[in-house]
Amino acid sequence: MFSLENITDSSQKWLYATFNSTIALVLQCVIVMLLVISLFAVLGLVLVLMERKVAARMQIRLGPNRVGPKGMLQTAADTLKLMMKEGLTPDGADKFLFNLAPFVVMIAGMLIMAPIAFAKGFQIWDINIGVLYVSAVSSVSVIGILMAGWASNNKYSLLGAMRSGAQIVSYELSAGFSIVSIVVLAGSLQMSDIIASQQTGWWLFRGHIPAIIAFVIFIIAVTAETNRAPFDLAEAESELTAGFHTEYSGMKFALFFLAEYINIFIVCAIGATLFLGGWMPLHVGHWKGFNHVMDYIPSSLWFLGKTFFLIFLIMWFRWTFPRLRVDQLLSLEWKYLLPISMFNLLLITLIAIMGWHF
Amino acid sequence: MAFLKQYISEIYQAVSSLLKGMKTTGSYFVRPKEIITQQYPDNRADMKIPERFRGEVVMTHDENNEHACTGCTACELACPNATIKIVTKFDTTPEGKKKKALDTFVYHLELCTMCNLCVEACPTSAIKMAQTFEHSVYDRSQLLKKLNKPGSKLRAGVE
Amino acid sequence: MNASQIIFYLISAFVLGTAVLAVTTRKIFRSAIWLLFSLVGVAGLYFWMQVEFVAAVQIIVYVGGVVVLIIFSIFLTHHSGSELPKTPLKQTIFSMLAVLLGFAFSYNLIAKHGFPTTSDKPFVVPVSAIGEQMLDTKQHGFVLPFEVVSMLLLAAMIGCIVIAMRSMPKGKTIQKQASPINGNGKTQDLPVPTKTMEEETT
Numbered sequence: 001m002f003s004l005e006n007i008t009d010s011s012q013k014w015l016y017a018t019f020n021s022t023i024a025l026v027l028q029c030v031i032v033m034l035l036v037i038s039l040f041a042v043l044g045l046v047l048v049l050m051e052r053k054v055a056a057r058m059q060i061r062l063g064p065n066r067v068g069p070k071g072m073l074q075t076a077a078d079t080l081k082l083m084m085k086e087g088l089t090p091d092g093a094d095k096f097l098f099n100l101a102p103f104v105v106m107i108a109g110m111l112i113m114a115p116i117a118f119a120k121g122f123q124i125w126d127i128n129i130g131v132l133y134v135s136a137v138s139s140v141s142v143i144g145i146l147m148a149g150w151a152s153n154n155k156y157s158l159l160g161a162m163r164s165g166a167q168i169v170s171y172e173l174s175a176g177f178s179i180v181s182i183v184v185l186a187g188s189l190q191m192s193d194i195i196a197s198q199q200t201g202w203w204l205f206r207g208h209i210p211a212i213i214a215f216v217i218f219i220i221a222v223t224a225e226t227n228r229a230p231f232d233l234a235e236a237e238s239e240l241t242a243g244f245h246t247e248y249s250g251m252k253f254a255l256f257f258l259a260e261y262i263n264i265f266i267v268c269a270i271g272a273t274l275f276l277g278g279w280m281p282l283h284v285g286h287w288k289g290f291n292h293v294m295d296y297i298p299s300s301l302w303f304l305g306k307t308f309f310l311i312f313l314i315m316w317f318r319w320t321f322p323r324l325r326v327d328q329l330l331s332l333e334w335k336y337l338l339p340i341s342m343f344n345l346l347l348i349t350l351i352a353i354m355g356w357h358f
Numbered sequence: 359m360a361f362l363k364q365y366i367s368e369i370y371q372a373v374s375s376l377l378k379g380m381k382t383t384g385s386y387f388v389r390p391k392e393i394i395t396q397q398y399p400d401n402r403a404d405m406k407i408p409e410r411f412r413g414e415v416v417m418t419h420d421e422n423n424e425h426a427c428t429g430c431t432a433c434e435l436a437c438p439n440a441t442i443k444i445v446t447k448f449d450t451t452p453e454g455k456k457k458k459a460l461d462t463f464v465y466h467l468e469l470c471t472m473c474n475l476c477v478e479a480c481p482t483s484a485i486k487m488a489q490t491f492e493h494s495v496y497d498r499s500q501l502l503k504k505l506n507k508p509g510s511k512l513r514a515g516v517e
Numbered sequence: 518m519n520a521s522q523i524i525f526y527l528i529s530a531f532v533l534g535t536a537v538l539a540v541t542t543r544k545i546f547r548s549a550i551w552l553l554f555s556l557v558g559v560a561g562l563y564f565w566m567q568v569e570f571v572a573a574v575q576i577i578v579y580v581g582g583v584v585v586l587i588i589f590s591i592f593l594t595h596h597s598g599s600e601l602p603k604t605p606l607k608q609t610i611f612s613m614l615a616v617l618l619g620f621a622f623s624y625n626l627i628a629k630h631g632f633p634t635t636s637d638k639p640f641v642v643p644v645s646a647i648g649e650q651m652l653d654t655k656q657h658g659f660v661l662p663f664e665v666v667s668m669l670l671l672a673a674m675i676g677c678i679v680i681a682m683r684s685m686p687k688g689k690t691i692q693k694q695a696s697p698i699n700g701n702g703k704t705q706d707l708p709v710p711t712k713t714m715e716e717e718t719t
Contacts, residue, residue: 139580
């Protein structure tokens with residue numbers, strides 16, 4: 001059976017047998033880095049195309065259909081165009097910070113990749129504080145956005161950055177609460193433990209209604225945290241031209257654009273891991289035959305399927321809902337999501353203590 | 359207590375209305391047959407143009423090269439941006455009376471906004487809106503059109 | 518010198534270098550960013566020492582909280598884009614003296630006691646142990662300080678609410694602001710423009 005675990009194991013064995021341990025470690029780091037970068041590139045191409053196709057279908061359009069078969073190469077052509085464009089730095093900008101900001105956002109995205117389990121035994125770093133690490137590092141990307149907004153020396157950028165900062169700082173709370181509620185159920189922060197705890201069923205189904213509420217709040221909060229519509233006030237085209245990346249062009253803009261999609265992938269991967277069992281196949285109670293068939297599907301496909309389902313859900317939001325105003329955005333968080341998620345956390349704790357979950 | 363009731367009902371209504379919106383877009387997503395995009399230069403042969411599309415003003419001529427325009431200039435007066443200019447002449451009827459008639463119907467396509475007011479103003483339904491739309495030419499003078507065909511005359515019985 | 522030591526010195530140099538830049542740069546926003554890098558470097562040091570929990574808390578509290586607040590307050594101040602004036606010589610001398618004094622003090626302490634080298638492996642602290650210790654009532658338990666800190670935070674939160682609350686004029690109730698999200702998830706009371714089009718054009 002196809003398994004990524006065998007590949008990683010055998011390559012590690014070969015590396016340690018051929019070189020001494022320091023060089024092998026360095027080589028491993030290089031391989032992981034190359035893999036992450038190529039994953040980023042592929043994800044950028046695929047997700048942008050997927051977004052445009054999904055948007056077109058929802059708006060009764062065809063979407064990109066000229067470059068390549070059914071427009072499949074459209075994003076590749078766009079990337080080529082962006083690479084050939086001039087990366088302009090405005091005169092009045094703080095040049096060092098202006099050029100640094102896209103990389104800060106990108107590096108934050110790369111760091112969060114570390115604890116995500118892509119398949120059974122295929123994980124970069126199974127750190128013991130897993131989800132805490134994720135929520136810690138994801139707060140770095142807001143610094144990149146604030147940096148970009150300030151260094152551009154542009155009113156729109158500054159306003160967009162401030163909106164984005166206020167938004168991310170406030171929605172981090174309810175996203176954190178929903179993550180904590182699953183941590184309470186699973187009893188561990190480590191990604192592999194959380195996935196292992198869902199062997200008999202995904203937390204979304206096992207945790208009764210509170211788990212579903214936590215899932216809904218998580219999805220809303222991460223949509224806001226990734227600055228996507230209906231929460232895209234930070235780059236509201238009609239008000240702020242493009243928000244914090246108004247002054248960026250060429251490859252520097254592409255990095256911001258890519259980081260947006262990478263962040264979507266990451267939050268959806270975290271959501272799939274916490275609520276939908278990561279790479280765990282779907283098992284239903286005592287249906288032995290059904291469970292056996294499900295086990296035959298490779299774990300990496302399970303993970304990618306769940307993640308892309310959540311990504312589709314977030315795209316669905318984007319192409320359905322109108323943008324919120326700033327005051328609506330903040331009152332949604334502080335008056336609705338936060339109290340509900342706090343109350344919900346109490347309920348989940350009660351369920352976990354009494355052992356009421358399935 | 360009333361506050362709590364209102365709070366919960368607000369959330370319920372918000373969620374249900376959001377779901378309603380998602381149902382609409384979702385239903386379009388699963389029905390690709392509804393896509394209305396016309397792949398224009400590729401499907402020139404079987405293109406569907408909506409009935410109400412207005413391309414340019416034309417004058418209808420029947421098989422005897424006769425039109426229904428009496429040269430009353432109602433369309434010229436109705437036109438908001440002087441697109442139409444009617445040149446009249448005087449015909450002599452068999453009884454020997456002089457009668458006003460159309461000489462040239464000058465139409466500036468480059469000024470026309472396709473507002474349809476001239477067609478509505480016409481008392482004899484002599485002009486109508488055609489559905490042609492590929493109007494681009496290399497010289498502006500080519501957009502100046504003469505709508506009545508050469509040698510055409512007023513259909514008998516149209517006053 | 519092995520690889521581990523090299524990494525340690527690299528991180529330390531990064532922390533110190535960015536810290537020096539943070540106090541010497543004359544652009545206030547850059548100063549905040551250098552401070553951020555310094556704090557991230559400290560978190561990296563914690564990761565290097567394999568105390569991941571402390572490292573994550575360092576990032577959450579300092580990077581996600583403190584530096585973001587600092588940046589926000591910079592954004593909200595006037596003239597924060599212009600360069601700061603040069604520090605007068607007197608101030609420079611005194612701050613140098615203070616730094617030297619602090620350095621001498623810590624160096625003295627380290628020289629007296631030193632860092633005892635251990636052959637122990639890096640300690641592993643599961644997060645659950647930290648949580649249990651935090652709420653432990655027995656010896657070496659931290660429940661009292663934990664509760665005291667919670668009281669302090671509660672007081673701070675109540676203080677914030679009191680400050681943020683609009684003072685109510687006597688005999689008048691505050692006009693109830695309709696919540697912006699009503700049942701339809703749409704705006705309930707969009708601000709009605711007081712001017713009409715005609716008024717604006719005339």
